[in-house]
Amino acid sequence: MSKINFVISNVPAELALAAQLIDNRDDNAHPLNHKDFYKSRAVILAKTVAGDIIGCAAIKAGEGIVGELGYLVVSRHYRRQGIAQQLTQKRIEVAQTLGISILYATIRDENVASKANLLKMGFQFWRDYLSIRGTGNTVGWYFLALTDDIDASKVMQSLVGDRIPVV
Numbered sequence: 001m002s003k004i005n006f007v008i009s010n011v012p013a014e015l016a017l018a019a020q021l022i023d024n025r026d027d028n029a030h031p032l033n034h035k036d037f038y039k040s041r042a043v044i045l046a047k048t049v050a051g052d053i054i055g056c057a058a059i060k061a062g063e064g065i066v067g068e069l070g071y072l073v074v075s076r077h078y079r080r081q082g083i084a085q086q087l088t089q090k091r092i093e094v095a096q097t098l099g100i101s102i103l104y105a106t107i108r109d110e111n112v113a114s115k116a117n118l119l120k121m122g123f124q125f126w127r128d129y130l131s132i133r134g135t136g137n138t139v140g141w142y143f144l145a146l147t148d149d150i151d152a153s154k155v156m157q158s159l160v161g162d163r164i165p166v167v
């Protein structure tokens with residue numbers, strides 16, 4: 001793989017390019033809410049030496065000890081080179097510096113690549129739930145405890161609320 005740099009960015013012009021990359025995602029995700037994206041706690045970009053943004057991932061907007069991962073995308077020409085893995089590794093490191101004790105993510109059941117990405121990084125599967133968007137999609141919930149004192153089950157149960165489990 002040619003050299004790729006992984007950087008935290010809050011540069012508006014770079015975030016706009018990252019948003020474009022997310023907008024063009026090919027995983028049938030619902031449209032990006034740009035306002036929410038810009039409020040992310042941290043956006044990590046994968047950049048070529050020439051400065052092109054070829055990947056993006058974030059810890060979504062929020063505060064406190066629970067952090068949600070999202071906005072993961074790698075440009076088609078750069079896939080299967082471990083870039084998503086490195087973006088997630090970097091998000092875990094950044095989460096620790098932000099005082100986050102538990103990370104979680106929700107993934108559509110059919111998104112094999114994204115599920116593998118999390119499991120390879122040590123995330124655990126929590127449960128599948130029906131999408132609250134009423135689409136009938138199954139959404140898997142995943143988590144990674146970053147500190148020993150966190151009661152992951154309690155946090156996950158409170159996050160999923162009254163969603164309907166898929167059994």
Ligand SMILES: CC(C)(COP(=O)(O)OP(=O)(O)OC[C@H]1O[C@@H](n2cnc3c(N)ncnc32)[C@H](O)[C@@H]1OP(=O)(O)O)[C@@H](O)C(=O)NCCC(=O)NCCS
Binds near residue numbers: 078081085116120
């Ligand atoms: C998901 C995505 C970010 C993965 O990016 P990537 O840089 O290609 O992923 P990596 O190279 O780090 O892959 C790590 C591992 O994930 C798994 N994986 C990645 N892509 C896969 C695929 N298409 N099918 C099956 N497993 C896959 C493999 O286990 C892979 O390890 P390997 O290449 O050694 O077998 C990329 O496919 C993408 O941008 N998809 C569209 C957007 C999207 O789905 N975003 C996530 C929404 S939740």
